[in-house]
Amino acid sequence: MPLARRTRVLSILSLLSLVVLVSKYYQQIVDNRTGHAGIVHDPVFLDVGKDHVDSKGRPAQDSIEDESPLPAGDLEVPPPPFHAADPPPPLPVDLPPTEVDASPPTPAGPSLPEYCSTSSCLQGSWQPRSPLFTSIADLQVEYANPQEQMWSGCHMPLPPQCALSLDNVEGEGSILLNAEFPAHTLEEQKALTEKRLLEVMNYVRKPDNGTMCLFDAEEFVVRMLKSALGFVLVGDFITAQLFYALGYAPHALDIAFQEDPPHLHSADLLILTNANGTLMRGAWVKQKNVHMHILRLSVGSTKKLQEKVGVEEERMKRPIFSLLEEHIEITHTLKGWIKDIATFPGIEDDQGVTEDTVMFGNAGAHWSQHKLTMLPNPGTDAPEQDLVVATYKEMINRLTTRLSPITNLSIYYRATSPGHPTCLLPPASTSIPYNTLLPHPNSTVAEQLEDPSLVPARLEVSLVPPHANAEEKRGRRKWDWDLFDRHNALWRDFVQWEKECWDAGTETSDAKWFFLDVWNQALQRQDAHAEPGADCLHWCLPSLPEQWICHLHHALFMEGEEKKKKIQVV
Numbered sequence: 001m002p003l004a005r006r007t008r009v010l011s012i013l014s015l016l017s018l019v020v021l022v023s024k025y026y027q028q029i030v031d032n033r034t035g036h037a038g039i040v041h042d043p044v045f046l047d048v049g050k051d052h053v054d055s056k057g058r059p060a061q062d063s064i065e066d067e068s069p070l071p072a073g074d075l076e077v078p079p080p081p082f083h084a085a086d087p088p089p090p091l092p093v094d095l096p097p098t099e100v101d102a103s104p105p106t107p108a109g110p111s112l113p114e115y116c117s118t119s120s121c122l123q124g125s126w127q128p129r130s131p132l133f134t135s136i137a138d139l140q141v142e143y144a145n146p147q148e149q150m151w152s153g154c155h156m157p158l159p160p161q162c163a164l165s166l167d168n169v170e171g172e173g174s175i176l177l178n179a180e181f182p183a184h185t186l187e188e189q190k191a192l193t194e195k196r197l198l199e200v201m202n203y204v205r206k207p208d209n210g211t212m213c214l215f216d217a218e219e220f221v222v223r224m225l226k227s228a229l230g231f232v233l234v235g236d237f238i239t240a241q242l243f244y245a246l247g248y249a250p251h252a253l254d255i256a257f258q259e260d261p262p263h264l265h266s267a268d269l270l271i272l273t274n275a276n277g278t279l280m281r282g283a284w285v286k287q288k289n290v291h292m293h294i295l296r297l298s299v300g301s302t303k304k305l306q307e308k309v310g311v312e313e314e315r316m317k318r319p320i321f322s323l324l325e326e327h328i329e330i331t332h333t334l335k336g337w338i339k340d341i342a343t344f345p346g347i348e349d350d351q352g353v354t355e356d357t358v359m360f361g362n363a364g365a366h367w368s369q370h371k372l373t374m375l376p377n378p379g380t381d382a383p384e385q386d387l388v389v390a391t392y393k394e395m396i397n398r399l400t401t402r403l404s405p406i407t408n409l410s411i412y413y414r415a416t417s418p419g420h421p422t423c424l425l426p427p428a429s430t431s432i433p434y435n436t437l438l439p440h441p442n443s444t445v446a447e448q449l450e451d452p453s454l455v456p457a458r459l460e461v462s463l464v465p466p467h468a469n470a471e472e473k474r475g476r477r478k479w480d481w482d483l484f485d486r487h488n489a490l491w492r493d494f495v496q497w498e499k500e501c502w503d504a505g506t507e508t509s510d511a512k513w514f515f516l517d518v519w520n521q522a523l524q525r526q527d528a529h530a531e532p533g534a535d536c537l538h539w540c541l542p543s544l545p546e547q548w549i550c551h552l553h554h555a556l557f558m559e560g561e562e563k564k565k566k567i568q569v570v
Helices: 005-031 136-142 188-203 216-223 237-252 301-311 337-344 381-403 443-449 451-462 470-477 483-506 519-523 545-569
Strands: 123-130 163-169 172-176 182-185 203-207 231-235 257-259 265-275 279-286 291-297 321-325 355-362 409-414 510-515 530-531 535-539
Touching: 005 216, 123 216, 123 443, 163 301, 182 188, 188 337, 237 257, 237 321, 237 535, 257 443, 279 355, 291 301, 337 381, 355 545, 381 483, 381 510, 409 545, 443 519, 451 470, 451 483, 483 510, 483 519, 519 545, 535 545
Parallel strands: 231 321, 231 355, 355 409, 409 510
Antiparallel strands: 123 203, 163 172, 172 182, 257 291, 265 279, 291 321, 530 535
């Protein structure tokens, strides 16, 4: 055999022998560690005899395929036989040392909460706060605010047939039943209003499934700063209550606003001239139904927010929060508000403006026979209510047609919240089968006890002073609180249709539509209205309006998460 070929064969055989020896060595270690010590299955590791090695301890010739004699030193000598009790011999080849990680194990990070979807978060119940507020001081610590007057009470009705006396008896006003029977002093009334606020605020909303993200006032402001026009609320006084509750939280973080700056359209320039047309003077006259807030440019927190978002100076001059008090929504008290929103600069005009303007609107409580006196009067309530609903539907068609072409706009329609004609302090009426000072335990109970068909009759016997005549009682029925849910259903259907069009790729609307269905959670809170026995439509602040802001914040958060997922997929 040529020398080169023989050398290659010997090298290959040497390598094969080493591989066999190493593998069998590790098999023996495995056997020892797994409880099979002393049970050796390969004859190489048995007490071998002379038949297996030559006189120099090398493998016998019959163990090698090539019958040619091998020169000494071509193969490593195999390890001597050993018993399981003996330590293993050194490896026949050098292996790199095994690196052992001596660092402590990395602790598992906190598990992310399982957030509920926007719609499922609205399904739930009101549960007692833990720990409870036990005093007004406890509540004011939670709601500490250097810029705002802190929440201090929910209004309590005067005792029956009482009148407020302003005669300053002993330096203090008092509430008198009559000259002989004093009722509550002002100090007593203050204590009662504080007590009622604690009762209202000692319940918190718990979704049936999942959790909501915590409301972060700074992040909410940042989100609005990233849009061309921020957060625009459009609606009646209940929407105004929401606006007041919204402003409280940023102020608590020392974020400062300038209210209604003159350069915004919430103020009209009034030009006065003399008889020959010469300009005499100019003055800013504020529109009473428009409230716009920009970040106060002179404070340090505003500069930090601007740097965080990366927007230009021009964006800082436009609103973060705006309230357009429009009770009917079709330019009833505020002309041209849709055009004003449409003509504000969009994303393409500003560096750092990357999000939609958010409109939070509602129209419902004022769509009634009581307000729409121009409608024909068929003579009975049912046909006239049908006319109200038909007119309301036409309003939706016109409003959505005018808003849908606006780009960079996300519209969240808030469901009209219910009125509770029976929000009286017990014993209000023996016909009411529940305690009106407590929330309903769940949505099922609320729907049963607050059936809309019961509302008209309850309005006749509730919220009416004892001297009310029959005509006044009939007038209360025309408030049409029993139509609120029907109005909400029309909006719910429209937004669902819009969503289906988006999903199918047939959407022609530039604006994005959402429906925030707060009806059910508000239906459970007959205890939280502004003034039991007198105002069972508006809400004690902050209570429900604050909760709606939290829901909107969660909805915007979930929308942001969806955008991130889409970007990752792309």
